[in-house]
Amino acid sequence: MNHLEAIATFVEVVNCGSFSQAAERLSVSKSHVSRQISQLENHLDALLLNRTTRKVSLTDVGQSFYPTCREMLTSLREAEQAIIEQQHTVRGLLTVSVAGQFGEDYVVPATLKFMAKYPQVTVNLDFSNRLVDLVAEGYDLAIRAGRLKDSSLIARRIASRKLYICASPAYLEQHGQPEDLTQLRPHNCLVGTLNTWRFLDRGQHLDLRVEGNWRSNNGRALVLAALSGLGLVQLPSFYLEKHIQAGELVKVLEPYYPTDTGTWAVYPSNRHMSHKVRLFINFLAEEFTQLALPNPASGN
Structure with a gap:
């Protein structure tokens, strides 16, 4: 027996004064309502309702039990409503x-x-x-x-x-500009958090291990190193865009930028x-x- 359902059914029968009306209010059959009440009474070993062909009334035990059940269900509904309102209130x-x-x-x-x-x-x-x-x-x-x-x-x-690969004009003038991934190895790659850079090559994404003499987990530090002419850097575009527009950095290997x-x-x-x-x-x-x-x- 679902005790909460049985108690809710009991309260509804009392409120309606009828098994039939309670069944209609709860959208269940009259037999289901009757079964719930019987199971609750069996569980409590007490008769809660007097049943006649004309009406349903509370027994003495039912009269003492009903207010507590009604208050409990009211409190439960209020608690549920509070949670619902809390979930839909931005606080x-x-x-x-x-x-x-x-x-x-x-x-x-x-x-x-x-x-x-x-x-x-x-x-x-x-x-x-x-x-x-x-x-x-x-x-x-x-x-x-x-x-x-x-x-x-x-x-x-x-x-x-989007990830860009950039270097300063001075670095590229001294070391040359890589045209494909096979030309990346001789270059000094400024390394961030990972030891690999992400590329798109012939429709496939891949990670290539890169090496260099500068490592930092800070994007601005990597940008400053690239601006100083130390090497190539791969960073999200928003780190580099203004420096590219100013001509301080140049994008390289553009066909190989990842898209994922x-x-x-x-x-x-x-x-x-x-x-x-x-x-x-x-x-x-x-x-x-x-x-x-x-x-x-x-x-x-």
Whole structure:
């Protein structure tokens, strides 16, 4: 027996004064209502209702039991309604993991606009290059870039991302400009977080190991090294666009730029997405579309 269903049926019978009307209100058969009441009475070993051909009335035991049941169901419905309203009211703490220049230049301004629209939201933006454990560390979501490998996360693409390979005119004048991937090996490659760069070659994406005498997990540090003429760099386009426009950096190997990367909002698959998280992700995606970003990303 489902005790909650039986109690709810009992309260409805009392409210309606009839098994038939209660069955109609509950959208079940009269026999189902009768069976629920009988099972509840058997469980309690007490008669709750007096049954006649004309009406149903409470016994003495039923009269003492009914108010408690009615109040319990009212409290339960109020609690359910509170949860529903909470899920559809944009308020509370939003904890977001983000990294890099994309976070500083785009996520921060967009988040401030979101908070202006929803002033009851409190935001904690945590900047870190490490791969956080969203579940264990209590994050609502993370903004991540590139190709996602963690299948335990649900992801939504919120912005495009394109990787450029660039070098300064001075470096290219001294060392030559690579025309294909076979000419990449002699060059000094400024290495970021990974030891590999991503390419598209004859319709297939591949990762090639690169080497150089400069490594940093900071995109700006890599840009400065490239501007100084130290070597080639592969970075998301938004790091490099203004320097390309200024003639300070030159794109190389353009036919080999990968097309399978993006910027994502990710959240745990075992956690129901709250209304504020869903709204925030939608807001970011809309903001980045309106900004017409130059294929941004959240980091190197």
